[in-house]
Amino acid sequence: MNTTDFLAMQTEYSAKTRGAGKVIDASYPLFKNALQAVLKDFDHPYFGLADFGAADGGTSLSLITRSLDELKSQKPHLPVHLNYSDLPENDFNAVGRMLNNTNGAGDSFLDRYQQLTVSTTPVSFYRPVMPPQTLSLGFSATAMHWLENAPRVIEDHIHIAASKDEAAKETYREMSHEALVKILSRRAVEMHRGAQFLLVNFGINEKGQFLGNTRDVHMFNTFYANWSKMAKEGIITAEEVRNTNFPQYYRSASDYAQAVNDPRLEGKFELVSIDDLTTDCPYREDFEASGDRDTFVKNYPDTLQTWSYNVFYSGLNPSRPVEERHKIVKEFYDRFKSDIAARAEKHGMDYVHHLVLIKRV
Numbered sequence: 635m636n637t638t639d640f641l642a643m644q645t646e647y648s649a650k651t652r653g654a655g656k657v658i659d660a661s662y663p664l665f666k667n668a669l670q671a672v673l674k675d676f677d678h679p680y681f682g683l684a685d686f687g688a689a690d691g692g693t694s695l696s697l698i699t700r701s702l703d704e705l706k707s708q709k710p711h712l713p714v715h716l717n718y719s720d721l722p723e724n725d726f727n728a729v730g731r732m733l734n735n736t737n738g739a740g741d742s743f744l745d746r747y748q749q750l751t752v753s754t755t756p757v758s759f760y761r762p763v764m765p766p767q768t769l770s771l772g773f774s775a776t777a778m779h780w781l782e783n784a785p786r787v788i789e790d791h792i793h794i795a796a797s798k799d800e801a802a803k804e805t806y807r808e809m810s811h812e813a814l815v816k817i818l819s820r821r822a823v824e825m826h827r828g829a830q831f832l833l834v835n836f837g838i839n840e841k842g843q844f845l846g847n848t849r850d851v852h853m854f855n856t857f858y859a860n861w862s863k864m865a866k867e868g869i870i871t872a873e874e875v876r877n878t879n880f881p882q883y884y885r886s887a888s889d890y891a892q893a894v895n896d897p898r899l900e901g902k903f904e905l906v907s908i909d910d911l912t913t914d915c916p917y918r919e920d921f922e923a924s925g926d927r928d929t930f931v932k933n934y935p936d937t938l939q940t941w942s943y944n945v946f947y948s949g950l951n952p953s954r955p956v957e958e959r960h961k962i963v964k965e966f967y968d969r970f971k972s973d974i975a976a977r978a979e980k981h982g983m984d985y986v987h988h989l990v991l992i993k994r995v
């Protein structure tokens with residue numbers, strides 16, 4: 635199954651994923667340093683800025699705005715071209731609305747930057763997105779852990795990061811390396827020399843932690859247990875559980891060094907820095923600060939659903955009527971919501987990322 639078969643993120647993405655915005659904001663200081671480094675001895679007709687896997691553009695708006703302010707103050711006359719790309723199913727109308735009516739009252743952030751032009755590209759980052767040597771500073775957050783398709787069945791889980799199936803783990807690791815080499819090869823052609831790219835990506839840190847397993851409730855184990863229980867109850871089949879796989883790979887820090895140095899890349903990179911970032915679940919933080927359990931129980935499940943719904947939907951047998959598939963997935967989330975309501979104190983989805991900065995040399 636191809637990731638493009640999933641609806642990309644659902645609408646209102648940024649409103650439902652405050653954590654992703656928090657991660658991007660935390661990565662801005664590194665992005666700003668990269669921008670300043672690229673501007674030193676800059677000798678190109680325009681500055682190419684791009685956000686790959688941008689969804690509706692809302693979560694990166696602050697980073698983009700601050701970068702444009704920085705460019706404006708350092709090189710007021712330098713033309714800037716900003717590109718947003720994502721899968722074709724993405725809500726690009728939302729990107730257009732966000733750019734042209736940033737505050738919902740008709741004000742456009744584009745008015746602040748006379749030198750700026752913008753484009754949107756409904757094309758996967760596994761393909762060329764920008765013309766050769768036009769990218770000066772690239773960015774991608776929480777997107778490049780998606781593989782083009784699930785490499786194989788995982789016998790004991792629905793997510794490879796939580797699996798003990800060694801054969802599947804090895805296949806996923808190899809496919810993830812190939813995927814990163816492909817992504818970096820595309821970017822190597824697009825980036826001019828001296829250009830930089832900040833990859834803010836879900837990963838596994840040195841403590842073995844990853845998204846949703848830093849707290850009492852291990853999110854992916856709970857997903858798997860509930861989905862398997864629905865199979866035991868005869869609501870879905872064991873085959874459908876087997877066919878439910880997140881086509882994702884959470885890389886370790888060393889995986890990036892390996893890909894950056896792969897001799898097959900279509901251009902050379904230098905690994906400037908790699909850092910870990912753990913970001914507390916903002917819904918859980920609010921709950922702890924306010925004690926408002928009802929708001930947590932109402933809003934927290936939405937943030938899980940934005941990126942996981944289509945994986946469960948796609949695992950179901952396509953011969954089932956569409957309404958039945960949606961009903962089953964709804965039942966799955968209803969059960970998850972009941973669990974959250976029953977033991978809210980134990981739930982929360984902290985983010986575990988790597989901030990990988992690379993330079994085209």
Ligand SMILES: C[S@@+](CC[C@H](N)C(=O)[O-])C[C@H]1O[C@@H](n2cnc3c(N)ncnc32)[C@H](O)[C@@H]1O
Pocket residue numbers: 637642643651654655658686687688689690693694719720721724757758759760774775776777778780941
């Ligand atoms: C969790 S969202 C992250 C959105 C935003 N970058 C952020 O950090 O808030 C992941 C995004 O990656 C996109 N995506 C997944 N695979 C992709 C691919 N092969 N090419 C481009 N975008 C992809 C999804 O459509 C989705 O919009």
